[in-house]
Amino acid sequence: MFEAYFRRWVPILVLSLSVFVFHAGAAEAAKRVALLIGNEKYEATSQLNNPANDVELMKASFEEAGFDEVKTVHDVDRASMVRALRDFEDAATGAEVAIIYYSGHGMEMNGQNFLLPVDVALKSDKDVEDEAVPLDRVQRSLEGATRLKLVILDACRNNPFEQSMTRSISTRAVSRGLARVEPESADLLVAFASKAGTVAMDGEGKNSPFATALSKYLTEPGVDVRIALGKVRDEVVSVTNRGQEPFVYGSLGGAQIFLNIREVNVNVTNNGNTREEVSPNGQSAAAADWQNIRDLADKDLIEVFLAKHGSDPVYKMLAEKKLKLLTEAEQTSTATPDEIAWEALKQSTDAAALTRFIERYPESRHKAEAETQIAALEPKKGLNISQTGKDTQASRDCYLLAGEPQSMPGFLGVNFLKIDSARALTACAQAVNENPDDMMLVNMLGRAHDAGRNYVEARRNYQKAADGGNMYGLTNLAWFSIYGTDGPVDIERGKQMFEQAANAGNSYAQASLGWLYREGYGGVRQDYAEALKWYQASANQGYANAMATIGWFYREGNGVAKDFNQSLFWYQKAADAGDANAMSSLGWAYQNGLGTTQDYTEAKKWYEKAANVGDSYSMALLGWFYDVGNGVPQDYVQARNWYEMAANAGSAYAMGNLSRLYDFGLGTKADPKEAARWAAASVEGGDPAKLQEMKTSPNNFTPAFRKEIQALLRERGYYSGPLDGDFGAATQNAMDRLAKKS
Numbered sequence: 036m037f038e039a040y041f042r043r044w045v046p047i048l049v050l051s052l053s054v055f056v057f058h059a060g061a062a063e064a065a066k067r068v069a070l071l072i073g074n075e076k077y078e079a080t081s082q083l084n085n086p087a088n089d090v091e092l093m094k095a096s097f098e099e100a101g102f103d104e105v106k107t108v109h110d111v112d113r114a115s116m117v118r119a120l121r122d123f124e125d126a127a128t129g130a131e132v133a134i135i136y137y138s139g140h141g142m143e144m145n146g147q148n149f150l151l152p153v154d155v156a157l158k159s160d161k162d163v164e165d166e167a168v169p170l171d172r173v174q175r176s177l178e179g180a181t182r183l184k185l186v187i188l189d190a191c192r193n194n195p196f197e198q199s200m201t202r203s204i205s206t207r208a209v210s211r212g213l214a215r216v217e218p219e220s221a222d223l224l225v226a227f228a229s230k231a232g233t234v235a236m237d238g239e240g241k242n243s244p245f246a247t248a249l250s251k252y253l254t255e256p257g258v259d260v261r262i263a264l265g266k267v268r269d270e271v272v273s274v275t276n277r278g279q280e281p282f283v284y285g286s287l288g289g290a291q292i293f294l295n296i297r298e299v300n301v302n303v304t305n306n307g308n309t310r311e312e313v314s315p316n317g318q319s320a321a322a323a324d325w326q327n328i329r330d331l332a333d334k335d336l337i338e339v340f341l342a343k344h345g346s347d348p349v350y351k352m353l354a355e356k357k358l359k360l361l362t363e364a365e366q367t368s369t370a371t372p373d374e375i376a377w378e379a380l381k382q383s384t385d386a387a388a389l390t391r392f393i394e395r396y397p398e399s400r401h402k403a404e405a406e407t408q409i410a411a412l413e414p415k416k417g418l419n420i421s422q423t424g425k426d427t428q429a430s431r432d433c434y435l436l437a438g439e440p441q442s443m444p445g446f447l448g449v450n451f452l453k454i455d456s457a458r459a460l461t462a463c464a465q466a467v468n469e470n471p472d473d474m475m476l477v478n479m480l481g482r483a484h485d486a487g488r489n490y491v492e493a494r495r496n497y498q499k500a501a502d503g504g505n506m507y508g509l510t511n512l513a514w515f516s517i518y519g520t521d522g523p524v525d526i527e528r529g530k531q532m533f534e535q536a537a538n539a540g541n542s543y544a545q546a547s548l549g550w551l552y553r554e555g556y557g558g559v560r561q562d563y564a565e566a567l568k569w570y571q572a573s574a575n576q577g578y579a580n581a582m583a584t585i586g587w588f589y590r591e592g593n594g595v596a597k598d599f600n601q602s603l604f605w606y607q608k609a610a611d612a613g614d615a616n617a618m619s620s621l622g623w624a625y626q627n628g629l630g631t632t633q634d635y636t637e638a639k640k641w642y643e644k645a646a647n648v649g650d651s652y653s654m655a656l657l658g659w660f661y662d663v664g665n666g667v668p669q670d671y672v673q674a675r676n677w678y679e680m681a682a683n684a685g686s687a688y689a690m691g692n693l694s695r696l697y698d699f700g701l702g703t704k705a706d707p708k709e710a711a712r713w714a715a716a717s718v719e720g721g722d723p724a725k726l727q728e729m730k731t732s733p734n735n736f737t738p739a740f741r742k743e744i745q746a747l748l749r750e751r752g753y754y755s756g757p758l759d760g761d762f763g764a765a766t767q768n769a770m771d772r773l774a775k776k777s
Contacts, residue, residue: 066130067294068104069097070123070176072150074139076110079156080195086138089189089246093136100254100295103130112154116168120176128179132294134187135173138246141190142167143214150190157196170213174220183260183292184223188213189245191228191235218285226264228271230282236275244271245281254295261287261464262492263294265480268471269499283468286429291461320488321350322685327455329353329683330388331395332375334361348751349690349716353683373399379680380405382647384447384613386412386435387455409435414446425470432462437479437486439507439543441578447613453649456487474503481511490521506541513547517557526557537569545573546581553584553593563594574605579612586620590629599630610641618645619653626656626665635666646680654681655689662692671702682713687720694725698740710736711743715751718774726774733762748773 073090075083090107097105104126108119120135127133140151144160149167151157157166170186177184191212215231218224228235228245236244248270252263261283268281321344328336337358345351364375373396380392381404389405389412396402413435414420420443421430436459440448463480470476481496494515500508509532515521516529530551536544549569555561567588573581586605589598603624609617622641625634639660645653658677661670675696681689690713696702697710717725728735729744736744741760748754754769 066104067097067100067102067132067134068123068126068130069093069102069106069134069136070119070126071097071105071107071136072111072116072119072139073107073109074111074137074151074153077140077151077153077155077195079154080140083139083192085241085243085246086189088241089138089243090136092242092246092250096250096254097134097294100256110153113152113166113168116150116152117172120168120173124176124179127177127184130180132183132185132292133177133180134183134185134294135176136187136189136249137173138189138243140192140195141188141213142194142196143212146214147171148188148213148216150188155196170216170225174218174223174225177223178220180222182222182290183287184220185260186223186225187249188226189228189235189243191233193234216284222287224260224264224283224285224287226267226281226283228281229279233280236279244274244279248274248281256295257293258295259291259460259464260294261292261468262460262480265464265467265471268468269495280471282471286465286469287461291457320344321347325350325353325683325685326452327387327391329357330376330379330383330385331391332361332364332372333395334358337361349719352712352716356679357683372396373401377401377405383408384412384648385453386449387453387458390436390458391455412447414438414443418443418446421470421473422475423470423473425473427466427469429462429466429469430473430476433459433466433476433479436462437482439475439479439482440580441542441576441612442475442507444577451482451486454482454486456483459483460487472503474500474505474508477503478505478508478511481508485511490515494521506536506539507543509536510541510544510547513544517551524557526559530559537572540576542573542576542578542581545569545576546578546584549573549581549584563588567594574608577612579609579614579617582606582609582612583614583617583620586617590620590624599624601630603630610644613648615645615648615650615653618642618648619650619656622653622656635660639666646677649684651681651684651686651689654678654684655686655692658689658692662696671696673702675702682716685720687717687722688724690714690720691717691722691725691728694740698737707737707739707743710740711747714740714744715747715773718770723774726770729762729770730767745769 071090071093073086075086077083087109090109094105094107106119106123106126108115111119123135137150142149142151142163144163148170149163150170150173151167155166157163173186174184177186212229212233213227213231216225228243245267248267251270252258252266253260255263264283271279271281324340324344328340337354341351341354361375364370376392376396377399380388383389386409389409392399393402393405413431420426420434434446436449437454438446438448440450442448460480460483463476463483466476467473467480477496478500481493481500484496485493494512497508497512497515501512513529513532513536516525516532518524530548533544533548533551537548546569549566550556551559552562552569553566567585570581570584570588574585582605586602586609588595589602589605591597603621606617606620606624610621618641622638622645624630625638625641627633639657642653642657646657654677658674658681659665660667661674661677663669675693678689678693678696682693694710694713694717697706697713699705714725714729733741738760741762742758745754745756745758745760745766748766748769749758751773753772754766756765
């Protein structure tokens with residue numbers, strides 16, 4: 036009945052509805068301003084070829100993106116440059132986004148960076164502070180912006196005065212390029228054309244490689260600024276044959292920031308068929324969006340969800356039900372929305388859900404508890420989480436929101452279907468910008484894109500990670516081939532990549548290869564012995580899902596002699612490592628006396644543990660315990676509560692049982708219309724048992740229900756006969772059409 040085995044965490048659309056609600060409407064009025072400075076006609080040193088062209092290129096990009104004000108100045112002396120910065124300081128005050136782009140000469144001295152106006156002479160190092168403009172002054176011009184302050188410096192060229200300047204003090208050190216910066220201002224990024232201490236190239240065309248890449252990616256519609264700057268870096272590294280590597284200093288908060296706010300609809304290609312709503316595992320965008328808001332007691336978010344997904348009957352019903360319950364709670368309870376939401380989250384191990392709670396209810400008295408639970412889900416303090424030795428807050432956030440399960444000792448990680456794409460993208464993009472050589476971070480940025488169904492960017496990052504030797508990236512690429520996520524299915528190619536990563540010792544790849552042999556998927560020969568070999572290799576490294584699957588092998592007697600004691604042993608190990616499927620399987624073992632004495636109390640304990648980490652199957656079985664009185668007093672109200680929790684988490688089985696409770700008024704007032712809606716949701720959700728029951732045992736349902744289900748089928752356009760409660764051929768055909776639509 037229940038299988039705890041390895042499954043591909045295939046892509047779904049995860050849309051941050053909270054961002055949509057509170058920023059999308061305001062975005063039209065949000066002020067975005069830019070100052071572009073191009074200095075090329077220097078009076079006392081060599082002139083540059085590209086700044087004027089670069090400024091015009093960036094001007095066109097910002098204007099096309101709909102910026103409210105784009106000011107350009109060319110070949111300015113120091114007084115004019117300072118005046119332009121002072122004027123822009125006023126324009127930036129109160130703006131949501133303020134950007135200064137500078138193309139020209141720059142220099143650093145004693146760790147401080149300066150931009151050079153065209154009238155500099157710099158006969159001595161004493162003249163630098165008087166004739167040049169310090170970067171600090173440029174940054175100060177952005178202080179009034181509220182969400183993003185961005186300085187872009189295409190100024191990392193050789194200092195043309197380095198040799199000619201006389202040195203008055205031997206300790207005045209002047210180096211190549213610009214010096215590293217550590218912005219102290221909140222929400223400030225400083226983007227260098229080439230990382231600190233290195234020199235940028237002018238390029239052979241009319242624009243610099245940096246400006247060319249900026250114009251292509253920085254204002255790409257619907258792309259977060261951190262991700263855009265990462266794409267800029269990758270392109271410049273490529274076109275300069277690694278001769279120049281842009282770098283970003285500073286950090287932003289958790290919300291996504293788009294420089295171009297035009298809406299982008301990403302189509303998904305799978306085996307040549309374009310689909311906008313359904314991902315390769317058949318899970319809809321509505322299901323993914325519902326996961327992101329169902330734990331919040333927020334009527335506004337539900338209204339937005341209904342506006343977006345009202346055409347999906349299952350999730351429309353779930354949203355309307357939640358809306359009704361929240362309205363009733365407002366009228367009958369003194370509990371605040373955050374108290375209602377916390378009740379559903381107080382034992383959760385879903386870091387993204389806990390993060391959403393804090394963002395949505397920042398004044399809640401439960402904020403500290405949520406933060407404590409989140410901290411427990413991060414990689415343990417003291418673990419070396421970075422291959423390059425850089426343990427930053429952004430990298431820890433990236434692991435928290437998109438980390439590969441069991442990729443470090445004691446780290447639970449994030450099941451693919453639990454990834455909140457919007458939040459993971461902001462964390463991982465920032466982490467990669469800070470640490471672009473850490474291929475695990477690059478792979479996790481790919482996971483964040485994958486969860487958001489941006490398969491082009493997901494593949495790009497997976498490939499980059501794999502090329503850099505990261506076997507998680509290679510394994511994720513293999514799944515693209517196995518499922519044909521962004522192109523043709525190629526099982527053999529995917530299998531070869533699994534084998535490469537598995538032979539390199541990657542536990543995720545080993546479990547993936549085991550799954551291929553276990554399932555005999557896509558023409559691969561089914562071979563339980565080979566599958567078990569790879570699962571064992573993965574389990575030996577502590578991979579919880581592999582342990583749970585070994586428990587399944589022993590329970591079912593596939594490839595090994597059936598041994599319930601061994602099955603229980605492996606399920607226990609996997610459950611202790613945090614695997615929800617193993618927890619549910621332990622509940623099933625205790626419920627049915629498999630390898631142990633039958634013990635409903637112990638079964639209930641494990642089902643509750645699995646339910647607390649979001650396992651809908653366990654929620655549904657807890658509902659069934661109370662429904663029939665197994666190990667607990669029969670309590671239809673409690674049964675309905677658990678069934679509703681399971682239904683909210685997507686359990687079609689629970690939806691079918693809710694239908695019966697509403698049909699017969701068990702634990703709630705009898706409501707045949709509500710019963711019919713739950714029954715239809717169960718069928719559309721893929722429960723064949725409910726469809727079979729309605730077709731073969733119509734007398735299991737009340738006459739009122741049978742008429743309501745016919746009315747619902749007529750409303751959906753599947754049935755045109757009389758509403759007589761007779762489930763004849765026409766009604767059964769309509770039911771089949773309802774099931775096929777799902």
